[in-house]
Amino acid sequence: MPVVPVVVAAVLVGLLVAPPLRGLIAYFAVPEGEPWCGACPLCGRVVRLLPPTGRCPGCRGRLGAGAGAVEAVTAAVAVAVACAADGPQTMALGWAGALGVALGFVDGRVHRLPHRLNLALLAGVAVLLTAAALAEGRPGVLLRCLLVALTVGALLEVAVQIGALGPGDSPLGLALGGLLGWYGWWVAIGGLVAAVVLAGLWATLRAAALLIRRRPWRGLDVPVGPFLLLGALTAVLAR
Ligand SMILES: [Zn+2]
Structure with a gap:
């Protein structure tokens, strides 16, 4: 399998798929007993998609995983899935x-x-x-x-x-x-x-x-x- 195109495609997939995944993570990553949280706890803005910086588009406050983390993991998983594709x-x-x-x-x-x-x-x-x-x-x-x-x-x-x-x-x-x-x-x-x-x-x-x-x-x-x-x-x- 050609390495460079696979890695480029995986990085693109990581960048495309990560914003809604970050939205899901922000929504569901609340402690047991607390309601699911679709809104930024700092400014109240409803968040569905989040940029790779992991910061709220409204107030720039940190929401969920650190900058690039979800993107990097998603890209790595995309490479693995591409390698396993048959x-x-x-x-x-x-x-x-x-x-x-x-x-x-x-x-x-x-x-x-x-x-x-x-x-x-x-x-x-x-x-x-x-x-x-x-x-x-x-x-x-x-x-x-x-x-x-x-x-x-x-x-x-x-x-x-x-x-x-x-x-x-x-x-x-x-x-x-x-x-x-x-x-x-x-x-x-x-x-x-x-x-x-x-x-x-x-x-x-x-x-x-x-x-x-x-x-x-x-x-x-x-x-x-x-x-x-x-x-x-x-x-x-x-x-
Ligand atoms: Zn905010």
Whole structure:
């Protein structure tokens, strides 16, 4: 695959898709128990799109992720999706990538995976995979997607019930399981293993940083959503 055009296209996609993703992140990144916030807390302006600076168009106050962060992550995900592209199911992968950026940033900031974002991810993946299966003339693959989705969703729901995960993690697992199911059971297992390894690495680094800076120990409280998303993408790339 030619590198330069792919990177240029990915940066363009990042810049085009990031403003509404920033709007979604600003809307949903509110702490548990507070109402969703579509307006700038500083000037009250309703925000749907945000520039790469991450500043409110009304008052120039900082809203959500720092300058360039969402754009850079979106561009990186676009490169990954382009590298993994090998058929009509890539549309579902792209949809999951875009909404995954929003979910990842929201979970990273407020440790929540809002059900409406999860539902949009699940619905989009279901519709696009169904269209891809029909386009390829192999509707049978949808049964495997469904079985993997239910298996991953149920596994994560057990973890939610024993308090190891947050309530948004199992619906996210359901959607990602469906997507990984297209590529096969082993890719889904790889995605889960990669998520656990990456989250473990992150937790270890965080713990080390706290120890080195001699900060008081208040637990690590690692958001799992970004690692489920990153694990899924890694598994699809490595298949
Ligand atoms: Zn403002």
